[in-house]
Amino acid sequence: MKILIINGPNLNLLGLREPEIYGKQNYSALCALIKQTCESLGIDYEIYQSNHEGAIVDKIQDAYSVFDGIVINPAAYTHTSVAILDALKAVAIPTVEVHISDINSRDEFRKHSYISLAAIKTFMGMGFDGYRAAIEYLVGELA
Numbered sequence: 214m215k216i217l218i219i220n221g222p223n224l225n226l227l228g229l230r231e232p233e234i235y236g237k238q239n240y241s242a243l244c245a246l247i248k249q250t251c252e253s254l255g256i257d258y259e260i261y262q263s264n265h266e267g268a269i270v271d272k273i274q275d276a277y278s279v280f281d282g283i284v285i286n287p288a289a290y291t292h293t294s295v296a297i298l299d300a301l302k303a304v305a306i307p308t309v310e311v312h313i314s315d316i317n318s319r320d321e322f323r324k325h326s327y328i329s330l331a332a333i334k335t336f337m338g339m340g341f342d343g344y345r346a347a348i349e350y351l352v353g354e355l356a
């Protein structure tokens with residue numbers, strides 16, 4: 214089993230970026246948690262981060278017939294990107310959405326997620342642990 218973990222814009226700035234919302238741990242720490250989670254489950258994985266919508270669309274298209282599942286934190290594109298939604302629907306790879314913060318208890322514009330329309334489940338408001346929950350859930354669904 215091979216899963217793709219996609220992180221959208223500004224998540225490379227974790228630690229620096231609004232630590233009162235996203236925590237003090239940096240992006241390397243998040244990647245280490247993902248690595249440890251996937252290794253403990255015995256699955257192959259790739260982590261991808263981009264600040265560019267089209268690059269994320271390309272990565273999702275390239276995942277077709279390569280990856281069995283996707284975990285995605287589309288970051289700000291969550292609330293704007295029909296293109297990422299359409300790419301996920303096109304490849305039809307089981308996808309779990311994750312957000313570090315609780316997007317339902319923040320700004321009004323964060324309450325809507327285009328990506329939820331293609332995701333089998335969404336985890337939010339759990340900090341970095343949401344990634345562990347998302348990966349475990351996805352692997353459970355794919356098993």
Ligand code: DQA
Nearest residue numbers: 286288289312313314316323
């Ligand atoms: C986020 C929430 C989004 O609203 C925001 O634009 C992000 C991160 C989260 O992980 O909580 O960049 O996806």
